[in-house]
Amino acid sequence: MKRNAIAVWNGSGKEGHGHLTTQSNVLNQTQYSFNSRFAEGIGTNPEELLAAAHAGCFSMKLSFVLGIAGFTPEHIQTVCSITLEEGVIKQSHLNLTAKVPGISLEQLKGFAEDAKLNCPVSKALNMELTLETTLAE
Numbered sequence: 001m002k003r004n005a006i007a008v009w010n011g012s013g014k015e016g017h018g019h020l021t022t023q024s025n026v027l028n029q030t031q032y033s034f035n036s037r038f039a040e041g042i043g044t045n046p047e048e049l050l051a052a053a054h055a056g057c058f059s060m061k062l063s064f065v066l067g068i069a070g071f072t073p074e075h076i077q078t079v080c081s082i083t084l085e086e087g088v089i090k091q092s093h094l095n096l097t098a099k100v101p102g103i104s105l106e107q108l109k110g111f112a113e114d115a116k117l118n119c120p121v122s123k124a125l126n127m128e129l130t131l132e133t134t135l136a137e
Contacts, residue, residue: 003022003023004022004023005020005021005022005023005027006020006021007019007020008020013034014034015034016033016034017031017032017033018031018032018033019031019032020032020044020049027044030043030044031043031044032044032045032046047082047084047089048082050082050089050092051080051081051082051092052080053121054080054082054092054094054119054121054122054125055078055079055080055094056078057119057120057121057122058078058080058094058096058115058116058119058121058122059076059077059078059096060119061115061118061119061120062076062078062096062098062111062112062115062119063076064115065111065114065115065118066100066103066111069107069111071100071101071102071103071111072100072101073098073099073100074099074100074101075097075098075099075136076096076097076098077096077097077098078094078095078096078097079094079095080092080093080094080095081093081095089127090127090128091127091128091129091130092122092125092127092128092129092130093129093130093131093132094116094129094130094131094132095131095132095134096112096131096132096133096134097133097134097135097136098112098133098134098135098136099135099136099137100135103135104135105133105135108133108135109133112131112133113131116129116131117129
């Protein structure tokens with residue numbers, strides 16, 4: 001399987017602008033710029049997209065890991081925060097809240113750690129990966 005996206009950038013790094021289009025067209029000429037990346041400008045940025053990819057991949061992998069162990073999650077919510085410092089993406093932090101009938105927090109933490117280490121996006125990242133887990137009532 002291969003997936004693709006197209007990035008177009010026009011102009012200088014600070015004053016320029018660009019747009020992103022994904023194969024599925026979920027993003028279709030979605031704007032990005034210096035301000036959307038480093039300030040509060042309108043549009044997306046690579047770190048936000050990486051955070052979405054990591055949160056989505058991790059959540060789906062956790063669902064598979066739980067299923068193999070005989071648990072069916074009612075709800076998995078993962079917030080991913082990407083840290084960019086001095087021009088380097090240094091950390092991806094996952095904050096998980098899940099509602100899984102019949103599971104203990106310790107069991108969930110173990111399954112979440114498995115998913116963190118083994119989801120395809122985690123494996124692609126060469127940085128510190130951290131995780132917080134909360135069991136929802």
